[in-house]
Amino acid sequence: MIKKCLFPAAGYGTRFLPATKAMPKEMLPVLTKPLIQYGVEEAISANMETMAIVTGRGKRAIEDHFDISYELEHQIKGTSKEHYLTEIRDVIENCTFSYTRQVEMKGLGHAILTGETLIGNEAFAVILADDLCDNIGSEGSVLTQMVELYNKYKCSIVAIEEIPKSDTNKYGVISGHEIEDGLYKIDDMVEKPDPKDAPSNLAIIGRYILTPDIFDIIKKTKPGKGGEIQITDALLEQAKNGMVLAYKFKGKRFDCGSVNGFVEATNYFFEKENLK
Ligand code: UTP
Numbered sequence: 001m002i003k004k005c006l007f008p009a010a011g012y013g014t015r016f017l018p019a020t021k022a023m024p025k026e027m028l029p030v031l032t033k034p035l036i037q038y039g040v041e042e043a044i045s046a047n048m049e050t051m052a053i054v055t056g057r058g059k060r061a062i063e064d065h066f067d068i069s070y071e072l073e074h075q076i077k078g079t080s081k082e083h084y085l086t087e088i089r090d091v092i093e094n095c096t097f098s099y100t101r102q103v104e105m106k107g108l109g110h111a112i113l114t115g116e117t118l119i120g121n122e123a124f125a126v127i128l129a130d131d132l133c134d135n136i137g138s139e140g141s142v143l144t145q146m147v148e149l150y151n152k153y154k155c156s157i158v159a160i161e162e163i164p165k166s167d168t169n170k171y172g173v174i175s176g177h178e179i180e181d182g183l184y185k186i187d188d189m190v191e192k193p194d195p196k197d198a199p200s201n202l203a204i205i206g207r208y209i210l211t212p213d214i215f216d217i218i219k220k221t222k223p224g225k226g227g228e229i230q231i232t233d234a235l236l237e238q239a240k241n242g243m244v245l246a247y248k249f250k251g252k253r254f255d256c257g258s259v260n261g262f263v264e265a266t267n268y269f270f271e272k273e274n275l276k
Pocket of ligand 1: 130
């Protein structure tokens with residue numbers, strides 16, 4: 001059973017400056033809810049109980065968000081505004097939070113390794129909160145779908161999406177062979193390849209299930225693209241020595257780390273709320 005979800009949330013969020021100068025990117029709200037709360041709710045929907053958050057300087061607001069504000073509770077208790085706190089209260093009651101800091105921003109692989117102390121020796125999920133996902137139809141959340149696959153295959157799994165070939169330089173890109181409908185056994189993986197060098201148009205998005213041997217592999221992984229320790233490089237190593245799967249999830253994803261994706265998500269959730 002996968003019970004822990006890791007949230008690497010130490011990045012600078014430069015694409016959202018100046019908004020992210022003093023505020024974590026993960027706290028940017030889509031409507032009234034910060035990105036990271038959507039991520040935590042997705043993890044809870046997949047039956048996870050422990051949220052392990054890798055933070056950095058200037059990220060205190062995340063810890064405060066997932067804590068009770070007694071002053072605020074006292075102010076609005078019994079008033080017509082009390083319902084505004086219902087969702088976040090539910091989140092706080094349904095899981096526990098633990099935090100560690102990534103002292104130097106050495107890349108996503110390094111951020112995940114920093115989380116080892118919170119995860120220990122068990123398989124775990126990873127959510128990048130700036131990839132905001134929503135369920136479609138009767139499908140469960142992306143993480144719920146991935147946990148089901150993990151229970152069957154017991155190996156690391158990445159979520160993938162088809163992207164326009166011209167965008168491959170923004171993502172980790174995989175190639176592999178399909179073993180089930182929408183499920184690929186990975187043969188190759190490249191971080192942010194030029195479109196002409198990309199092995200496919202299947203891009204990794206911010207949802208992973210990782211087996212704990214990944215930590216030792218990351219420790220041996222040399223800095224790659226951009227001088228950062230890339231999770232893609234570590235996963236390729238894991239794939240070569242065993243099996244890593246890529247799953248074309250059912251659902252909608254918004255790249256809220258970019259202004260375009262963020263605006264799209266805002267419009268989408270606004271319309272969805274108004275349909276209720
Ligand atoms: P991004 O590539 O989106 O980087 O990181 P960023 O710093 O958040 O945003 P930009 O590109 O400067 O606008 C992908 C995810 O990995 C985390 C980020 O917080 C984000 O969730 N990350 C990245 C870390 O936690 N530590 C790192 O050293 C790098």
